[in-house]
Structures are given as C-alpha cells and as structure tokens.
Amino acid sequence: MFDVFKKKEEKDPVCGMIASEKFISKYGEKFCSESCVKKYEVENHIANEKECGGSCARGCC
Numbered sequence: 116m117f118d119v120f121k122k123k124e125e126k127d128p129v130c131g132m133i134a135s136e137k138f139i140s141k142y143g144e145k146f147c148s149e150s151c152v153k154k155y156e157v158e159n160h161i162a163n164e165k166e167c168g169g170s171c172a173r174g175c176c
C-alpha cells in the first residue's frame with residue numbers, strides 16, 4: 116500500500132527498536148526479544164488460544 120514510505124531499515128514493530136543482527140526474524144518482521152514476538156502474536160491473533168491465555172486485548176479468546 117504505502118511502499119513509497121518503506122525504509123530499508125527494519126524495526127521491531129512492537130517496541131520500535133532498530134533491528135540488529137541479534138534480532139529474531141519472524142512473520143516477516145524483526146523482534147528484539149521473545150517477549151516482543153509474543154506481544155506481536157497476541158496483537159495480530161497469531162498466537163494459539165492456549166498461549167494467548169486470555170491476555171488478548173482484542174478479546175479473541
């Protein structure tokens with residue numbers, strides 16, 4: 116959609132940290148830690164119901 120605004124530099128979509136080589140690549144994004152991966156999964160309804168554990172802010176489970 117907004118490809119014009121896409122930058123080469125990748126950021127953690129959860130906390131906004133600039134990606135480094137230590138970052139975890141998942142879902143086409145880069146994450147600084149497993150906890151950010153988890154948050155991303157919850158926010159995007161990727162986590163399965165058991166892992167979500169009722170903490171989903173959007174009420175998917």
Ligand SMILES: [Zn+2]
Nearest residue numbers: 127130147151
């Ligand atoms: Zn992060």
